[in-house]
Amino acid sequence: MQIYKVGGAVRDRLLGRPVTEVDWLVVGATPEEMQASGFRPVGADFPVFLHPQTGEEYALARTERKSGRGYGGFTFHASPDVTLEEDLQRRDLTINAIAEDDQGQLIDPYGGQRDLRARLLRHVSPAFAEDPLRVLRVARFAARYAETGFRIADETLELMRRLARSGELSALTAERSWKEISRALMEPRPEVFIQVLQNCDALAELFPELAATFAKGNAAGGHLLGTLRQCAEHDQPLPVRWACLLLGCTTSADSQQPRLAAIDTLNQRCKAPRDCQELAMLLGRYHDDAFNAKKLHADALLDMLQHFDIYRRPERFEQFVAACEMHALAGAPGELLFEGDYLHGAASAARAVPVKPLLDQGFKGADLGKALSAARLDALRIYCREYSQ
Numbered sequence: 507m508q509i510y511k512v513g514g515a516v517r518d519r520l521l522g523r524p525v526t527e528v529d530w531l532v533v534g535a536t537p538e539e540m541q542a543s544g545f546r547p548v549g550a551d552f553p554v555f556l557h558p559q560t561g562e563e564y565a566l567a568r569t570e571r572k573s574g575r576g577y578g579g580f581t582f583h584a585s586p587d588v589t590l591e592e593d594l595q596r597r598d599l600t601i602n603a604i605a606e607d608d609q610g611q612l613i614d615p616y617g618g619q620r621d622l623r624a625r626l627l628r629h630v631s632p633a634f635a636e637d638p639l640r641v642l643r644v645a646r647f648a649a650r651y652a653e654t655g656f657r658i659a660d661e662t663l664e665l666m667r668r669l670a671r672s673g674e675l676s677a678l679t680a681e682r683s684w685k686e687i688s689r690a691l692m693e694p695r696p697e698v699f700i701q702v703l704q705n706c707d708a709l710a711e712l713f714p715e716l717a718a719t720f721a722k723g724n725a726a727g728g729h730l731l732g733t734l735r736q737c738a739e740h741d742q743p744l745p746v747r748w749a750c751l752l753l754g755c756t757t758s759a760d761s762q763q764p765r766l767a768a769i770d771t772l773n774q775r776c777k778a779p780r781d782c783q784e785l786a787m788l789l790g791r792y793h794d795d796a797f798n799a800k801k802l803h804a805d806a807l808l809d810m811l812q813h814f815d816i817y818r819r820p821e822r823f824e825q826f827v828a829a830c831e832m833h834a835l836a837g838a839p840g841e842l843l844f845e846g847d848y849l850h851g852a853a854s855a856a857r858a859v860p861v862k863p864l865l866d867q868g869f870k871g872a873d874l875g876k877a878l879s880a881a882r883l884d885a886l887r888i889y890c891r892e893y894s895q
């Protein structure tokens with residue numbers, strides 16, 4: 507059997523980037539031989555094994571053929587006579603289809619090194635179309651490598667467009683898609699991910715509500731892309747990036763109900779984790795109030811702070827304020843005035859209300875809650891008055 511390093515580890519070493527995970531390819535072996543050498547099979551479905559000491563993944567060389575719609579519709583052929591070249595050919599991009607042997611020699615039958623030099627994301631063969639998730643993968647790689655000048659080859663973008671228009675993307679499971687979406691949003695240029703999906707007509711399939719924003723004209727779409735850019739420049743965590751993305755579903759001219767319904771639909775469809783879902787809904791609901799915070803009466807301010815549960819979940823309110831800040835920064839200078847300090851100050855004023863005097867007065871249970879709210883409202887009234895002077 508021959509063993510090669512493949513995929514991201516070879517690509518990233520050639521790009522001079524840190525390598526976090528190594529994938530290995532085994533040519534000329536059977537599953538029985540792998541197990542006899544101490545490798546542990548990963549699952550029943552794929553011919554992938556874990557190294558007994560390092561725990562790294564070793565996959566048997568295989569060819570893949572699509573037998574139906576969706577991810578379930580795969581058959582593959584793994585056998586000792588599948589060659590290295592055949593295995594590399596079924597892969598997504600030429601830059602991911604370079605192998606390295608144990609002498610450090612590169613085997614690169616599809617021009618991966620040439621495309622690395624030319625900064626091109628190019629598909630290896632028509633087999634690209636056998637896994638529609640690759641549309642998202644290429645958009646994610648574009649978001650990751652945009653800063654170093656990478657672009658998608660015209661013929662690959664055309665193939666992605668054909669795949670998107672065929673309706674195949676709707677067959678992807680939410681879990682696989684979310685993995686790509688969440689990783690893409692954390693890349694250095696997350697707006698490139700959305701732009702690429704829009705360019706190849708995949709946005710209308712994956713996030714129809716967002717595609718509608720782009721259709722309304724450049725201003726709303728451009729603002730959304732700018733907000734994502736700001737998120738990356740300010741190192742914002744995933745919930746902030748996700749909430750900013752979903753806020754772009756609708757423009758501020760829309761009333762709140764359809765906006766929240768669109769956000770909820772996308773949250774559910776993508777099966778986003780709970781912290782992402784919650785922040786997106788809260789941003790959808792309170793975004794306008796946050797931008798008008800100084801005009802809010804103390805009771806509306808308190809209602810917002812209570813809804814965020816700032817006493818037990820301070821980080822969620824911080825993330826909300828950060829999301830508003832990113833949105834404001836993406837506007838033209840002077841266009842959107844957001845006063846985050848005012849909101850922080852209001853949260854501090856509400857939090858500063860001590861509980862102990864109320865406990866000492868004998869308040870308990872629901873009565874204690876009411877008394878606390880009343881005391882916080884008083885504190886916010888004072889805060890609003892002082893701030894407006």
Ligand SMILES: Nc1ccn([C@@H]2O[C@H](COP(=O)(O)OP(=O)(O)OP(=O)(O)O)[C@@H](O)[C@H]2O)c(=O)n1
Pocket residue numbers: 512513514515529596597598599602603637639640643
């Ligand atoms: N849908 C997919 C997923 C993976 N691959 C191939 O499997 C390799 C390993 O995949 P993965 O670990 O998911 O990605 P990496 O390329 O290592 O990239 P990343 O840095 O994003 O992990 C890829 O390089 C590519 O050759 C593929 O062709 N099609």
